[in-house]
Amino acid sequence: MNRHNHGQLPYLTFSNLETYPGLLHAVFTRIGGVSAPPYATLNLSYAVGDRMECVIANRQRACAQLGLEMGSLTSTFQVHGLDIKQVWRGDRGTGAYPTRGLPRADALITDEPEVPLLMRFADCMPIILYDPVHHAVGLAHAGWKGTVGKIAVGTVEAMQGAFDSDPETMLAALGPGIGPCCYVVRDDVASLAKAAFTSWQEALVSLGDGLWRFDLYRANWAALASAGVPPANVESAEYCTSCRTDLFFSHRAENGRTGRFGVIVGLSQR
């Protein structure tokens, strides 16, 4: 990943996505916002108990840094499900401001310019997909449920169906999310992961007493590979959100009382 420090807010980009004209993507950190603890400072979620005016100010700062209008941010109510929603220009701005009645979905796809997608994270794995041939993007949110439910595969398939995307030519980026260093799950989750992944030994390490280290990076990487995305086209963030609470929000490390950092992905005319 590359860190950009110019202007008001730092943000990160992935090397494999950075060079495409007309593709905008940014991973924000928790730095540079106005929220008070435990949401300090760049919390982009309306749903964690932070003051709405702080979240709006934070979203305005993030958008200003990217040259976007805040009112264009297009989002969903994230529910740790597997629903994937295609959005069009008519959906532009859905969820930019605190509104009720947002669609419940954990992945968004679009091939329309000027519809920047926003999702929010604190340990769950962000998954960015880009089809450079058809100029289409996807953004997904995968905690353990989305990972074992293979929302990564579902999003690739949704892009195949909607845009005729070929997984062989797609690019993907994973993270920042909680790393295997910090993500311990119980037998129930480990059993689901074993059922979901034939190569589960690469993503699960037994700690004894019914506890396992679960590698969400490795599991989602395997899911993308099974969907036909070449492993060489997938870049993983080198961060663990739980280890790096100086940079990111972490639901686990901060006992559930924290904010959400944002990932924004969008298209312009190329």
Ligand SMILES: [Zn+2]
């Ligand atoms: Zn860690």
